Amino acid sequence: MKIALIQMNSQPNRDHNLAQAKRLMLEAMVGKPDLIVLPEHFDWMGGTADQKRAAADRVPGGEAYSLIQSFAKDNSVWIHAGSLMERNSSAGTIHNTTIVFNAHGEHVGLYRKIHMFDITAPNGTVYSESAIVTPGDDLLVYEFNGYRIACAICYDLRFSRLFDRLASEEVDIFILPAAFTRQTGRAHWEVLCRARAIEYQAYFVACGQCGTYSMPTGKRRETFGKSLVCDPWGAVIARAGHHPCVLHVDISPHRLTEVRRLIPMASHRVSMDGRKVQVRAKGR
Numbered sequence: 001m002k003i004a005l006i007q008m009n010s011q012p013n014r015d016h017n018l019a020q021a022k023r024l025m026l027e028a029m030v031g032k033p034d035l036i037v038l039p040e041h042f043d044w045m046g047g048t049a050d051q052k053r054a055a056a057d058r059v060p061g062g063e064a065y066s067l068i069q070s071f072a073k074d075n076s077v078w079i080h081a082g083s084l085m086e087r088n089s090s091a092g093t094i095h096n097t098t099i100v101f102n103a104h105g106e107h108v109g110l111y112r113k114i115h116m117f118d119i120t121a122p123n124g125t126v127y128s129e130s131a132i133v134t135p136g137d138d139l140l141v142y143e144f145n146g147y148r149i150a151c152a153i154c155y156d157l158r159f160s161r162l163f164d165r166l167a168s169e170e171v172d173i174f175i176l177p178a179a180f181t182r183q184t185g186r187a188h189w190e191v192l193c194r195a196r197a198i199e200y201q202a203y204f205v206a207c208g209q210c211g212t213y214s215m216p217t218g219k220r221r222e223t224f225g226k227s228l229v230c231d232p233w234g235a236v237i238a239r240a241g242h243h244p245c246v247l248h249v250d251i252s253p254h255r256l257t258e259v260r261r262l263i264p265m266a267s268h269r270v271s272m273d274g275r276k277v278q279v280r281a282k283g284r
Contacts, residue, residue: 011045018043072104157206
């Protein structure tokens with residue numbers, strides 16, 4: 001299966017972002033991909049909380065939703081639409097939402113990000129996603145071209161129990177749209193992506209934002225880029241740099257079979273449910 005990752009540099013400007021997404025998707029079509037993957041917040045990055053609320057898209061029917069739906073139908077290609085800001089029925093909040101469309105432009109399913117990015121970065125920058133975003137509840141695994149594909153978004157990457165639950169559904173590919181910060185990306189991006197591929201013997205497709213975007217303070221925040229794809233052995237088989245681009249990769253079911261035969265983890269995995277943990281006080 002051929003996959004095209006669209007690495008973007010989104011801004012607090014919907015028209016700019018959608019034009020960039022369409023241009024890069026058209027560029028990707030030259031390689032005749034079966035599946036296109038967009039990054040987290042392909043429709044909007046930065047801005048104030050009020051601007052984000054105003055820019056939040058209707059699902060279905062919003063501008064970003066409709067663009068991706070039409071592109072999938074017009075070009076007969078599946079699209080894993082990174083994530084967009086979905087208007088929430090609850091006052092004052094939005095969802096961070098992945099939408100998947102098939103090659104007929106039909107809505108296959110959606111996943112709303114569960115883990116909220118509320119941290120203080122090493123340089124003192126405060127991120128508070130939960131101030132505006134309401135987390136989702138349900139997980140999504142969909143089937144395409146004989147593969148079972150699971151959804152996660154950005155900060156979800158750090159939570160192995162999420163991937164353990166998804167892997168229990170016999171997943172072959174994890175897809176993670178992201179907007180990792182420059183600092184956390186340098187330290188953790190590749191090692192976490194490779195770890196998830198290795199421990200669950202699946203392909204890991206991580207499509208990120210790159211470059212900088214503006215904030216209301218006038219300062220600019222920097223995203224990490226470096227979109228990548230790991231095979232089920234944990235080898236990085238495709239990697240982007242720090243600029244907007246299209247990253248093409250071919251994946252093979254034979255590689256999944258080979259790795260799973262070499263180390264048959266599925267048959268070795270033992271349930272930890274109900275097992276007691278002995279915690280002993282350390283002597284002085």
